[in-house]
Structure formats: structure tokens, C-alpha cells
Amino acid sequence: MIQAKLGFIGAGNMNRAIIDGLLSAGVNPQHIAVSNRSEQKLGYFADRGLTTSTSNTEVAALADVLILGVKPAQLLDVAQELKATCAATKPLVISVAAGVLTEQIAEVLGADTPIVRAMPNTPSTIGEGAAGLFANSLVNDGQRELAKTIIQACGIAVWVEQESLIDAVIAVAGSAPAYFFYILETMVDEAEKLGLNPKDAKALAVQTCLGAARLVQSTETDLATLRNNVTSPGGTTQAALASFKASGLDETLRAGMQAAVARAQEMAAEAARGR
Numbered sequence: 001m002i003q004a005k006l007g008f009i010g011a012g013n014m015n016r017a018i019i020d021g022l023l024s025a026g027v028n029p030q031h032i033a034v035s036n037r038s039e040q041k042l043g044y045f046a047d048r049g050l051t052t053s054t055s056n057t058e059v060a061a062l063a064d065v066l067i068l069g070v071k072p073a074q075l076l077d078v079a080q081e082l083k084a085t086c087a088a089t090k091p092l093v094i095s096v097a098a099g100v101l102t103e104q105i106a107e108v109l110g111a112d113t114p115i116v117r118a119m120p121n122t123p124s125t126i127g128e129g130a131a132g133l134f135a136n137s138l139v140n141d142g143q144r145e146l147a148k149t150i151i152q153a154c155g156i157a158v159w160v161e162q163e164s165l166i167d168a169v170i171a172v173a174g175s176a177p178a179y180f181f182y183i184l185e186t187m188v189d190e191a192e193k194l195g196l197n198p199k200d201a202k203a204l205a206v207q208t209c210l211g212a213a214r215l216v217q218s219t220e221t222d223l224a225t226l227r228n229n230v231t232s233p234g235g236t237t238q239a240a241l242a243s244f245k246a247s248g249l250d251e252t253l254r255a256g257m258q259a260a261v262a263r264a265q266e267m268a269a270e271a272a273r274g275r
């Protein structure tokens with residue numbers, strides 16, 4: 001189990017999801033400290049036995065691993081605030097921010113800073129996260145293992161060897177829970193319009209989503225074959241899929257993922273301009 005002291009900067013949605021995942025995985029709450037600029041969100045963590053503070057430097061001073069979970073636009077200012085503390089304590093830095101490059105963080109914290117960029121997602125909160133990790137050249141093998149252990153406690157994690165691939169991870173995992181929630185919202189709404197009551201509509205749509213995902217995970221059978229197994233020739237599924245195709249669903253999904261990547265690239269430029 002993780003013995004390192006973990007310091008989380010930012011108590012928002014993503015850091016909270018990681019902390020929830022770590023606590024469910026059995027990480028000692030006394031090994032976790034969390035800061036947030038406003039006090040309100042810290043009560044949740046204090047109630048669970050974590051050290052909390054509105055001072056980022058106070059939390060950073062306690063940390064072997066510092067997880068930066070503020071919004072991208074705030075990340076480099078927060079790094080500036082933490083620079084002196086990090087110079088003294090030399091933590092492994094993990095940034096979960098979309099768009100902000102390790103090089104940009106190192107420009108603020110110092111060129112000798114080991115930095116991992118993690119791109120997790122919010123199902124981490126129930127140990128079902130999917131994350132990508134990239135390490136700069138200062139991260140040693142032990143730190144790589146530690147970073148992966150922390151993120152994997154909340155789900156699965158894969159290393160990418162080029163930082164630009166973190167943007168692909170954003171498109172397929174970081175942002176992607178929202179795509180599925182959006183699809184489910186539409187499916188539930190339409191099922192209601194077709195006459196099902198809201199409770200049954202949601203239960204059926206959500207269980208189908210879960211069942212389909214679990215079926216994929218449980219078998220070597222490829223996705224296209226699993227799809228074909230549902231699609232009787234001349235039947236209802238074929239009619240639905242033909243309608244999706246005719247209205248350009250494939251291109252729509254691809255364009256959405258590309259838009260996520262393009263936005264991540266813009267955010268890196270914005271972070272650079274903001275300083």
C-alpha cells in the first residue's frame with residue numbers, strides 16, 4: 001500500500017474523485033493532505049480524517065507527492081506559489097491539468113523537477129477510473145512506479161511515451177465520461193418519450209451501458225463482432241445503426257474527440273500567455 005505522504009492542491013471534482021478512490025482502496029487518510037483556496041469544500045475531507053488547509057504551501061510542505069488539481073488557467077500561478085516549498089522538499093509533482101505541459105510547469109518550479117502528467121477521469125471516485133500518464137525525463141523508476149500505483153488505486157492507468165498523447169487520452173478517457181452521460185441523457189429522454197416511466201427508462205439505459213462495457217471486458221471477442229451479434233439482418237438494431245450512420249454519428253464522435261484535442265492544445269498556449 002502507498003506509504004508516501006500525498007498532498008492534493010485543489011479540492012474540486014477531479015482531486016476529490018482521486019481521493020475518494022484512494023480511500024476506498026484502503027489508503028490511510030492520515031497520509032493525505034488537501035488544500036483549497038476556499039474553506040467550504042475542505043469539510044468533506046476533514047470529516048474523513050485527512051489533513052486540510054486553505055494554505056497550499058502548508059500542504060505542499062507535508063507531501064512526498066504533490067498532486068496539482070486546480071484549473072489549467074490557475075496551475076502556473078499555483079506552481080509559482082509552491083516553488084520555494086518544492087525547492088526545499090523536492091516532491092514528485094503530478095499535474096492532472098488538461099493542456100498544461102510538463103515543460104511549462106518545470107519553467108516555474110525549476111528544470112530539475114520530476115513531473116508526471118496524469119489524465120484521469122471522474123469514475124476514479126468509485127475505483128473505475130481510466131487514466132493516461134506521462135513522465136518527464138527527471139522522473140526515476142521508483143517515482144514512475146509510485147505515480148502509477150497512486151493513479152491505479154482508482155482504476156486503470158497506462159503510460160504514454162509522448163506528452164502530446166495525453167491529449168488523445170483526454171479525448172478518449174478524461175473528457176469521455178461526459179460523452180456517455182450525454183448519450184445516456186438523450187437515450188433516457190427518448191425512452192420516456194416512447195412511453196417508459198423515468199425510473200425504468202434510466203435503469204434500462206444505464207444497465208445496458210454497464211452490461212455492454214462489462215461484456216467487452218469479459219471477452220476476447222472484438223467490438224465489431226459483439227455489435228454484429230446484436231444486429232439481426234433486417235431487424236431493429238440494423239435499422240437503428242443505419243439511421244445513426246446516415247446522420248453522421250461516426251463523424252460526429254470523431255469531430256468531438258478532435259475538438260477536445262484542439263482545445264487542449266489551445267489551453268497550453270493560453271497557459272503560456274497567462275504568465
Ligand SMILES: NC(=O)C1=CN([C@@H]2O[C@H](COP(=O)(O)OP(=O)(O)OC[C@H]3O[C@@H](n4cnc5c(N)ncnc54)[C@H](OP(=O)(O)O)[C@@H]3O)[C@@H](O)[C@H]2O)C=CC1
Nearest residue numbers: 010011012013014036037038069070071072096097098120
Ligand atoms: N473534472 C474532470 O473530469 C477532470 C479534470 N481534470 C483536470 O483537473 C483539474 C481540476 O478540474 P476540476 O476538478 O474539474 O475543477 P474544479 O473547479 O472542480 O476544482 C478546482 C479546485 O481548485 C481550487 N482552486 C482554485 N484556485 C486555487 C488556488 N489558488 N489554490 C488552491 N485551490 C484552488 C478551486 O477552489 P474554489 O472552489 O475555491 O474555486 C476548486 O476547488 C483541471 O486542471 C482539469 O483540467 C482532468 C481530468 C478530468
Ligand SMILES: O=C(O)[C@@H]1CCC=N1
Nearest residue numbers: 097098170174175176
Ligand atoms: O473539461 C476539461 O477541460 C477537463 C479535462 C478533462 C475533463 N475535464
